[in-house]
Amino acid sequence: MQTQIQLGESTAYIVANQPMLFAKAELKGPAINYARNEEIFGEGEAAEYVYKVISGSVRAFRILSDGRRQIMAFYMPGDIFGVEPGDDHVISCEAISASTIVVVKRATLFKTAERDVEVARGLLAVTAAELRRSQNHALLLIKNAQERLAAFILEMADRVNRKGCVNLPMSRQDIADYLGLTIETVSRTLSQFAARSTIELVASREIVLRNRAALSDLNS
């Protein structure tokens, strides 16, 4: 099993054993269902669990004092999240759509890592993948609107690809908060892409890539 990580225009694969974290019998936990927009954990709460998306999707975010929201990441089926360095969560997570999520006690995981090298490696791999993701995100935030959306569409196409049709679980507001733009700019830029046949807006949350090269060019 491999974990895919975006590196600018190229795509690198690191042999990550993240799934192993949840493969060991002792690390199996219950699957929990979350409703649309339900909070999974909030900023400031004790980080008691580690999570894995089975179905649905999740947004991880932070809120500034004046209400601005920065979405740090989206998690799709197969992704692990909630691994944080400190004892408390500094980010919040919510289900974007109705989701099934496996939870594992963090303490158990860390204790197992002390004696099981595989689990320790897995923990490091998860954290490292998260770091890479965050660094790519920071790189995205210095680009202009078109470039940000191109990067976003390509990222999503890689992650939820179904025969060329990209199905977005999140709203325009979620996309805007992820890309550091306003909802209007997101909408306008997608319309521009559609106007020049770079993409096709089948539905507001369903995109077909018509000209991947044009998007890649924008993705520096």
Place this chain on the structure above:
Amino acid sequence: MQTQIQLGESTAYIVANQPMLFAKAELKGPAINYARNEEIFGEGEAAEYVYKVISGSVRAFRILSDGRRQIMAFYMPGDIFGVEPGDDHVISCEAISASTIVVVKRATLFKTAERDVEVARGLLAVTAAELRRSQNHALLLIKNAQERLAAFILEMADRVNRKGCVNLPMSRQDIADYLGLTIETVSRTLSQFAARSTIELVASREIVLRNRAALSDLNS
């Protein structure tokens, strides 16, 4: 020993054993001197070593195809850098000023981590600290120019504080590339802060904080 990490307005301490990574006899490596602007490693190179700043300072950055540069982090004495998940560096590092840096073979470190839980924990702590740093950086990039500079000054004040006088090793261009602004906006904003006595510009790279509360207010 503890590692300090910025979390918006509050400051959290995690019991990180990063120094342990370099405390073990077997992990000691040679100290190397780098000249101003000398490359320590470049994007695409094999990640053979892990580094620790003894004196001087370092910038870690990525370059987009059109030449835009994003500085991901600055490293000061005591900071460890170069720990990357993959086998190749995806970022580049250069000495900002003449610097002394200890280097340790990555392979040795990873091998030691297999049997020494302390070292494994240290590796995880370094990576996690880097993740936190990167996430805070991403949060910074959605703010306006004043807020970004306030955050930057406070971060530097915490890291290189010498009796209220903050000595910046990096140029305005470095600051601009770190904050996702232009050099002119950085200069103008600092002048604004000085005009309203929030800071004092003793020299272009020497700042005295006159009104920390005003900066904290801007730092959400």
Place this chain on the structure above:
DNA sequence: CGTCTTCTTGAGCCACTTCAAGGTAAGTGG
């Protein structure tokens, strides 16, 4: 069918960028 949410589109505005010029500091060679 009506209500609520989400998305799109338009017009004007503003924060930051771009372009341009001048100032300051440090180093160098005569």
Place this chain on the structure above:
DNA sequence: CCACTTACCTTGAAGTGGCTCAAGAAGACG
């Protein structure tokens, strides 16, 4: 020690990309 060079920093004026404000369209759902 001083002219000269070079790198770096500051400030001004004009331009612009994305934001704000506003209104309407398209879905989703009971």
